[in-house]
Each structure stands twice: as structure tokens, then as C-alpha cells.
Amino acid sequence: MLIINCPICGPRPEIEFRYGGEAHVARPAGTETLDDQTVADRLYMRTNPKGLHFERWRHAHGCGKYFNAVRDTVSDFFVTTYKAGEPKPDVAALLKDQAR
């Protein structure tokens, strides 16, 4: 069971959270200018990387907040978590920091 660092509450066990899929996926919003391929991409296409993954979690049995995380999908270790709406962190810099 993973330990996940909720940006609001701090580290908590995985069972308090719900996974929310890939982060930073744009919504196929109500604009009529999107073509069907773009709509399908946003609805269905996923990066699904083997390695660092930007993803969403919700602290469902806690503060209830959705937030974003960077996790290595091979080791399941987290690089960082950050609040929803914040920009993608500089992962390379973070990894360098952690290595130090």
C-alpha cells in the first residue's frame, strides 16, 4: 500500500485516495472548433508511460481534494505531488535534488 503525500494533508496511506487517471489532459470543452480526432484524443488517448507519469489523485477519505502527482510507474515511487491547477513541475530538477 503506497504512501501518498496529499498537498493539503501530508502523507497518508493509499486507501484514503482515489486514482484519477492522467493529469494535464485538456477537456474536449464546448467549443465547436475541435475536430473529431482531437475530441477522441482528449477522451481516449493516454500517454501511459513506463516511467514518470503525471497523474491525478483525490484524497477521497480526507480533505476531498484532487491533486496531481508525478510517479514512476515502474517502481511506484512518487517524485512529487502538487495542487490541481499548478503548472507541471520541473521533474528533472526535482530528481537531481532528491539524488543529492
Added chain:
Amino acid sequence: MSAPFRLPAGGRIDRSKPLSFSFDGKSYPGFAGDTLASALIASGVHLMGRSFKYHRPRGFLTAGPDEPNALVGVGASDDRYTPNLRAPVVELHDGLVAESQNRWPSLSFDVGAINDVLLGRFIPAGFYYKTFMWPKSFWKSVYEPKIRAAAGLGRPPKDPDSARYTQVYHHTDILVIGTGPAGLAAALAAAKSGLRVLVCDEQPEFGGSLLHDLSSSIDGKTPAQFVADAVADLARQPNVTLLTRTTAFGYTPHNMIGLIERVTDHIAHADPKLPRERMWHVRAGEVVLATGAIERPLVFPENDRPGVMLADAARAYANRWAAKPGSRAVVATADDGAYRAALDLKAAGVEIALIADMRANPTGALVAQARAAGIRVETGSVVTGTRGRLRVKTAHVARLDANGNAGAPEPFACDLVLMSGGWTPTVHLFSQSRGKLRWDEALGAYVPGTSAERERSAGGCRGVYDLQAVLADGTAAGEDAVRAAKGMPGPSRGFMVTGSPATSGGYLGAVPHDRNPATVKAFVDFQNDVTAKDLKLATREGMRSIEHVKRYTTTGMATDQGKTSNMNALGIVSDSLKTPIPQIGLTTFRMPYTPVTFGAFAGASRGDLFDPVRRTPAHDWAVAEGATFEPVGQWKRAWWFPKAGEDMHAAVDREVKAIRTSVGLFDASTLGKIEVVGPDAAKFMELMYTNAWAKLGVGRCRYGVMLREDGFVMDDGVIGRIADDRFHVTTTTGGAPRVLAHMEDYLQTEFPHLDVWLTSITEQWAVIAVQGPKAREVIAPLVDGVDLSTAAFPHMSVRECKVCGVPARLFRVSFTGELGFEINVPADYGRAVWEAVHASGKPFGITPYGTEAMHVARAEKGYIIVGQETDGTATPDDVGLGWAIGKTKPDFVGKRALARPSMANADRKQLVGLLTKDPKTTLEEGAQIVADAHVEMPARMIGHVTSSYQSPTLGRSIAMAMVKGGRARIGSSLFVPMPDGVIEATVVEPIFYDKEGARLDA
């Protein structure tokens, strides 16, 4: 009763507490502190079981959890029976009942042994892949049943387990796993730090190998005294928790370690309040792995007879349990350790016929001691076979020539053969943690390399075997854990060890012999009967990866998971392929380290606690009224309320008629309810539902449709506007959590600019639906402050008021098509108000109805149920809700996806009504629909029946269906092919009763 092989003194058994137990129906004596294995050995019993495939007689190989042979079923009654337990780790208690397995008719005469004697040569590894294919029909009828009957070990329990299991969540700064010398030293070092330390060991007492070490001295104490003092020291410290009989079985991510504590199996009459086992989920800051090492057998022909055992196991039986494993022993070894066993057994009165050492020139201190003690040592010698039917009687020893070939053997009479191929570090937990193993060529073993988690290994489990070094290694590991946990270690201490000479040696692979390689059996995996020649066959057939060899031969796949066999298998494959071991790979270590009871994983999660039942405030009232219940999500809902003699059909008929002609009472409390509040509440609702909300007046309600982003219907419900900034949203019963999470998702991540709060109020409001032409009259006397007339309080309205003096939200809504109200009162008042409404309705014959009548009544009106008419592939238009889409709205969730071409395809399935030609025929829900009366297989299906009932109101059957291009088919006939005939039905509008809606105001 006497135990002829019980040593007169010594051992850690309690001779003041004699016990009696039975094995295969025969009674034996023992003492407290014995295991089933030690007590049987003390009684001279070595025949313990039959092997998996060849049914060869087998005895004890080990004295621990690595035992592959001596598996027994334990338990006097079927509700307490456990198969496949390892006799060396079954603690004895008075009255214990054990039996052998996989033999018929008896252990000493087993018919299955024909597999060994006659069939053995025809059933090599993987033989079943090559045969049993003709005639084809024989596989199912003959071959497979026979294979299955022959397979399996113990008999499965037949009765439900009567035991109880519990679970504990535990946090600790440092977890020490294993309490041999390394673990104890680590625990002592860690304990001084004041940090929380948890120490566990799978055995009934701490000490590990020190418990059978009679010759060493630590700080001037005997090992036993050292252990006793160390444990007393640890037990005194409040920051230390000690767990015996507790196996660390699984190392999962982020330092979560699973432990299983056996609480009562060793007690004859346990306190019934105690669980049988307790599972610990330990979250550890730092972990010290001190899991020791496992001795390896030597792979020589007939190395499996009862009486052939690992050298250190024999030493443990004699030293720790005062059980003499035999009278005359031949020792076969490639490692110094066996000399120690020979010396200790000699001291215990076992005659040592000779030590046959594979090595040409062993030089260790123990070798010299053995020679000095007068033990015959033959170097460059191997055992090339054994004789004896149910117990070893002779061992054949041959010298190896300069090329390593065995010469002519000399027989030695014996009843015990000790073997040692050296030691394999127990790296299971390290490997489970995803640490990378490293091949140590000098040691001939895989040892922990790079860590993935916050752990370190100490002692035997990383290939450190010398006692002085092990204690120092343990201390260093304990200090390292402290440093990692709090930044600085405590004061260091050292140990002074004497009488424990360093050892060396070890061998991987098959021992050379002069026997016919085609017929002789030298076992690698004892339990699965995998021999050296099976492994060679696998490599000859092209299996190169160790995973292929393992799966093809089943080596390492038995209940011991290869603890004694994996390294020898690797050695043989390496030799056979002429490839170094690291290039062959290593099979992955998987949880659990030793088998763990299913019930312990389930813990208290059984019966009602398997998934706690949600009950409404009026639940018990319905129970008292004799209602039948159905599970809906986590809820139990009243399904129907049968009166004496009524079946479901009669009850539902009566309930629906009451709704249509008088008044019915329904518990709608399970409906999901969410309060949407805030200055931007209406804007938020505009985005979450397809409908328009901005102009909905306060006190008015609207039916809302919610879509997923892909445009398909996700949920629906009636939504009331309580105030400008406040909506009372209802959802389907099962959908409530999903809908709230969906709303939160969008509010937090897509529309964070909106000032809105969402609150689940499902549990806060009890909902009492009063439906039928008399509904107003029933509730009027109970309602304060609302003019209930249609003019003042029309259909689809909501008022805050008091009902029975209780603050309420009163909805005028209908899911039956009749005049209806839904009274929302705080849940704590739900039962009281329910009863008051029921009392008020008595004069009108108010009838409580269940979900089935609700379904029938709504189907008569053509109201859909999300999840029944829809299945996640329906658009609003598909189910006739196109009107609910706010077409002029700039955005709502699912809007863009709805505009995809496929969503407007004329061939989509659309909701229609079906009327069977014969009104008495009720279609089956789920039945498929075709367009042509002449059905040819495979049929071209154009739809399916979603809801179907006998309508009491119409006196005929009605059905709803999703049919391709359904709306264009209205008026035509369709066909429902059933196994016993085709049913014709007419397609109609999906509304069967009161199309005008006049009854809503009746």
C-alpha cells in the same frame, strides 16, 4: 509410552509437561516445547508422507519452514482441519491429531508408488504435454479426471472454518525480522535509541540458530543464556514490541510489511476470545532483515529416503529438542558445517560411520576437530546411492577420481544420512522489496545488492555466517537503521565469541555418480519429485531461461517454493548449458514467504462485515411488516410487502393498485442526495447537467440528466432549487458516490473559478414518498406552513416547511405518475414521521410498497431507470430525453462528444415500448429482439428488452426496449425469439398509461 530416541537430558523441551498426540491414528508421547517432527523423531518415526508424483516414501528433510516432505493434515474435526502443514513447524499440544497425506490405502503401503517403480521412466518432466491427446474425447472423460485425482496433496477442508482471524495496523520506526544472532544484535542496537522497535520471529522463541548451538560462547555465556539475557533486556524496554510465532511473509511498496502471527494453534484449549491468527500490517520507517540462511541438500541418487536429512536439521533435533535422529549416520557434505553436526550428534550418542566430503582437501578447524574426535573422514568422496524401503538402511560411498568421476562404491550400513551442500541466504523479503540481488561468485550465492526500500540485511541472509561476524553485522545493521531513522546512532558495542570456528564450503548442482543416468533418481525438488535428469531433459528440449525450466519441470513450484531446491536447480541448468549462473537468471521471489491462511487476509471481513449493509431509518419497520429485501448497491431495500399467502406477483399487483386508486407509501431514503450551494451554484449546475438551470425559480424542481464527458448518460434525478444559491440534487441510489466525485472533479479541476460547495446529504435526509390520488389528504394534517393545493404547490415544486413539527423539505414529485409527495425529514426523525404518515393514511388504506411496485408503476408511465434502460452506451436522445438537452447552452459536460457523427446515427438503439400480441405473455428482461419472425442462427439482433412487467393497471404485459432505429418502427411488429418459441410484439411509444399526465393533479 516411551520414546526410544529421546535423549535422557538436554534440549529446550519441558520434561515436566508430558503430552500425548496421534499421528495416523496411533498415539505418541511428547513434551511441551516439542514440534510434531521432534516428537515423532524421538519416537523413531521417520516415514511421514508420500511424494507428489512418484509416491515415494519420505521423511524429514529439515527442521524448519523449508520442509518439502513431511507435510501433514492437522485437526480433529473438519471445521478445524488444515492440510499441508509442515511437521517441523507444527508445535505440539496435548491431544493434537495429525495424519499423513497423498497415500492410499496407507502410508507404509501406497498403491500410488507404482508411479515410481513401473511408470517412473515413462513420466518425465512435461510428459503430459506430449500425450493424452488421442482419442480427443478421452481428455475430458478419462485422462484429466485421473490426472486431477492423482494431483493435489492434502484433502481440502469440507466444513466452514470455525476459527476467527483479526488484523492489526501498526507503525514502527524500526522493524527487525528474525532473531538469530544477527537479528538479536540488531534489535539490541536499535532498542537503545528509544525509537519504536518491533521485533518478530517465526519461531515460538527467539534465538534462531543459537537455540541449537551448544558449543559457542558469547561474552562468556552459553548461546542459550545470551539469548535469554538479550530477550529479557529487550522485553524491559517500553519502546520495544516482541512478537514470536510471527512470520514476515510479504514486503510491499513503501515499507509496508505483512506479518502473520499464529496465536492459538499451539494451545490445546485456547481462550475462545483469542483469534486463531492475527495479521499485522506494519508500516516501518526502517527495516532490518535478519532472516538467516537455508541449508542445501546434496543432489545424489536416492537422496530422498526417510532418514536422509540436512545436517544442521539433525543437529537441531538433537540439541534443541533432545530427539536423536538415528543411531548410525553417514555424513555427506561439501561444507564444514556438517562437521559441526557430526560432532554434536556424536556427543548425543549417534555413531558416525564416516564423513564423505566432496572436497579434495577440506582444511577448516571443524574438520580438524572431527578428525581429532576420531570420526572417519573420507575426502574427495560422495554418496552415490542409498538403499532401504521405508527408511534408509545403507549408503553407498565412492571416491572421486582426478576428473571428478565417481569410482566403485562401498556400502555403509546406517539409519541416518546427513547432507550439506552449504547455505543459501534467505533473500526472499529483500527480493520482494524489489531490491536487486547480486551474484557473489566466492560465496556461490545471490546476496542483497542495491536496495529499493529503506532496509538493510544482516547476517546469514547476506552470506555472513561466522558467529562473531554475524553479531557484528547485526549490530551494524541496527545502528544503521537508527542512523537512517533519526540521524545518529547510539553507542556501539561488540561481542566476544569463542568456540565457533569459521566455516567454508558449498556446492551447487548434481553430485557425480556412477549409476545409470537414465533410471536413477537424484532429487532436486523433493516435494514435486523433480530430479536432476528432469532438469537436464528440459534444457535438452530447448528450455534456456530458468523460468522455462521451472515451469516445464515444476521445480521450485511446490509448497516450499524451492527454498531447498532453487539453487541446486540453477547449478544443474548452469552445468547443463555451460553457462554461468548469473546469465541463466533467477526466478522471481513472490509473496508470501511461507503460505498464509486465506481467513487471515479476510480478517473480520465476513458475513455482515464483508460489506457493511446500509439501512434506511424505516428499515426495521419494513422488517417488522415482513418485507422481502433486495440488495441495491450497499443498501438493502424493501422489495415487496407480502401479506399472508401472497406471492411476489400478488403483492406487487396489490401495491400498484393501491398507488393508482388510493395511496402508497414508499421509502425513497436510499436516493443519493447532494446539496449544491454557493453564489455560482446555478452556473455550476448548467455545466454539470444537460438542462438549463439559471431560470429555474426558487421552489421549483426539474428533472436533470447528467452525462459523462463522452456524451453518454451517467445519472439522472429530480433537482429542487431551495434558494437562489442552493440546489437539492437527487441521484440514483447506486450512483450517489460516483456523481459526487464527478461533480467534485469538475468543480476542483475544470471550473475552480466557480464559488460552490458540494455536500453529500444522502444520510442526512430520510425520504418518505407518498404517492396516489389520496396523497394530499394523507399528508395535509401533518404539514405546517404550506398550501398544498395544486395552484399554490404545483407538480415539480419544493417547499421548506415542517412535517409533524420536524423541519422538512417537501417535494411535490412523482415517479409513479400519480399525485405524489416526497417528504424529506432529518434522518433521526425518519422513522417517527414514517409512522405518523402511515397512521394518517390508515383511513385511506395506505399501502407500503417496495421497489418492485415502484418499478412497475414507473414503467407504466415510461420513466426510465439509469442502469436498466441505459447501460453506459445511451445518449439522452437514445432514451427519449433529447428534450432535456439545453441546446443553446454554450457548454456542459458531454456536449462536444454528443456532437460526434455517430451519436446522431439513425441506426442507434432507441427506447420504445413493446406490447406483446398475447397480453398474458410477459417478455423476459434481457430478451433479444429481431426484426424477422423467421429466425436463422446466428440471428441478427436489433435490440433487447430492458424492463418488462405484467401491468396491474392495464391488465396486460408491458415492456420497454432499446431497439435499433426504434422510433421509426413504432406501429410495426418485432419478434422476441425464446428457446420455446418466438413472441411477437408491437412497437409503441414507451408510455403506457396516462399519456397526458392528468393523474399528476388528480
Added chain:
Amino acid sequence: MQKYSAFELFKRALGGHQGWERQWRQPALKPAYDAVIIGAGGHGLATAYYLAKEHGVRNVAVIERGWLGGGNTGRNTTIIRSNYLFDESAALYDHALKIWDTLSQDINYNVMYSARGVMMLAHTVHDVQSAKRHIHANRLNGVDNEWLTPEQAKEFCPPLNISQNIRYPIMGAALQRRGGTARHDAVAWGYARAADALGVDIIQNCEVTGIRRDASGAVEAVETTKGVVRTKKVGVVAAGHTSVVMAMAGLRMPLESYPLQALVSEPVKPAFPCVVMSNTIHAYISQSDKGELVIGAGTDAYTSYSQRGALHITEHTLDAICELFPMFRRMRMLRNWGGIVDVTPDRSPILSKTAVPGLYVNCGWGTGGFKATPGSGHVFAHTIARDEPHPINAPFTLDRFRDGYLIDEAAAAAVAH
């Protein structure tokens, strides 16, 4: 190919089994092939076999990162059934089931297909409606599937607890008698041996590192750790890792890779006669030829390539098993493992051409790919050989996500195995 039979076994036994030939070669990678299959799991090997056998395309390499059959083929719970709801799915899975029936004889390798029956339990009214919908649809598609009352279900599977006093009482069950299990490793080995005998090169311990495209955008070569291979046709059959491989050709996929756990008990004598699945309480169970209870459930909650799952998921699975079969509570878990399954939005597979000429993909089987192995390989070989789908896999395109013609087995049944 050396013949396998009881007679041969007898004959070789007399020679001490020295005469058995290797089941497949260890060939060197050639510089060019007519087709390259990426992934030597059951689906990939079956594809190669049918390419060689039915389409005469024998100059084929199957490239495998690890050892053949070492991915989901060797990690699944071996359930075989074809009682899927939609016509497209039923056709695909039943195509496979028909091949299963004679597969051992066809490839001369006993894959131990055991038609023990697959029973899917219904615990709620909704389950009953869903099961009936499946049964009727299956019947009209010529796929066997029948409804059993709780009593009939217990007769077929005696350990079943049909007490009405349990948390989720059994309201009935759907039974597909032709459903069952097979020996997973044997499927990989049998196809490998048969494909090898037809000339297919199986290259193990060889990782694909790139897919080269020519100026027109078409596939021209595959880069591997053992060198570059020229080829005009590449079939990607890399379950779990599809997204990673397809990214090499610049394609994004509608896939997410999730851990899927399974576990076995210690072996016991025959105690469980069929396969039982319950979607409502999330567990399935059968007993292997060896006597182990084989148990699984749904995927873990988050995407991962770690090939291990969380302890609490194991616990939920065993909660469910103990609730349905309280006599197994005392059985013990012997081994627990994880696979990586790639899951599509509609829980149906993709067997398709792609936007890149010469690149074909077979993926998205989610938790249930094993059962489709022979049928999947058969139609995918057709797709690669003819550059157009077989009628059976024509609906399972990649484009369906753009066009909205999903085959939503997920919506039809909460979990599809």
C-alpha cells in the same frame, strides 16, 4: 517437427529420454524478415504460427524482450469462455473457443483445454437482468450459455454457498459449459514449437528499441538490442507494453496499463469442479490440474508497470472467496503475482491496422486476453498477411474511438474477464 504421442513417449523412455529434440531453436536474428512480430506471448506466437501455416508467410521473426510466454500468458488465471454480450465480441471469442477445442491436436501439444464450465454468479436483480441479456444474446449467436437457479448452480458446483442469509445471496448463475481453462505455458510453448517448425525465428532476450519509418511514413525496420531488422510489416503484440512500443512509431494509444493480481493456494485433492466468477463481489476461482485453487479479481486502482499489486487488493479478493466458500477460509495462499494488462476505454481489444502503413496492433485485451489467444492470432495473421482485417476483427479498429462506434463490454458487464 518431432511427433508427440503416447507411443513416442514410450519409445523415448526406453532410450532414457535422450532422443527428445529441442522444442524450438535459438536462432540468430537475420537482417531482414517479411514480417516481424513484437512480443512472444501466446497471441504473438499464435500470430506467427498462423502467418506461416495459413498464409505461407514463413520468413517471420517473433522478437521477445524476455523469455517467450513470460508476460501475461504465463501470469493469468487461464479462464476460457466466449459468452460476451455484443455480436462482435461473441464472434471473436467464440472463434477462439472453436480453435481451443482442437488446438492440442492441431499443434501436437497438449494444452490441456478443460471444458469444465464457467459459471458467473448473479447476486442482485441487476445482475440477473444482465446475465439474462447475455444468455439470450449468446443463444441467438449460437454461443452456449444457460441460466441456472441457485439450486442448479450448487448441483454443478457443490462448494457454492447458496444460503440466503449471506451478504450477497446468489440469485442464480449463467453457465457456459464449453468454457473452462487451459494450461497457459503449454499454449505459448506449443505455438512456439509449431511456429518454429514452420520456419519462424523466435528471438528471445531481444528488446525492441525503435521502429523506423521511411519517407512515405511506412514501416521499414525495427531496431533491437540485437541489431536492426528490415521489414515491411510489424505486428505489435506486446500486451501491457503496447503504449511503449507504439510510441516508438509516434502513435498514442487509447490504453492504460494496470496491474492485475492473481494467487494460488497450496494444492489439495479435487475440491472445485469448474470456474466461478462473481462481478458483484469481484473474484473468480478455479482449481488447476495440480490441485491449486487459482484466484483472481479486478485490476488494481492505478496504472503501473511494476508487476505487483497492493496487499489490500489481495485481501479484498480473499474476503470475497471466503464469503462465497467459507470452507476455503483455512486454505493458504502459496503464491501471489501480478501482470500488466492494457485496458481500452470500452474494455474491448484492438486488432487493427494503424495510421502507419505496415504497422499492425493487437492489444487492449484487459484482464481477459488469454481466452482469445488462438482466435486473436488467427485473425491478426490474416490482417497482417492481407493488409486488411478478417471479417471477425473488422469492428475492432483503432478508429472506433474517433468515430464513436465503441464495443462497450465494460458498460454491459461491470467487469469483463
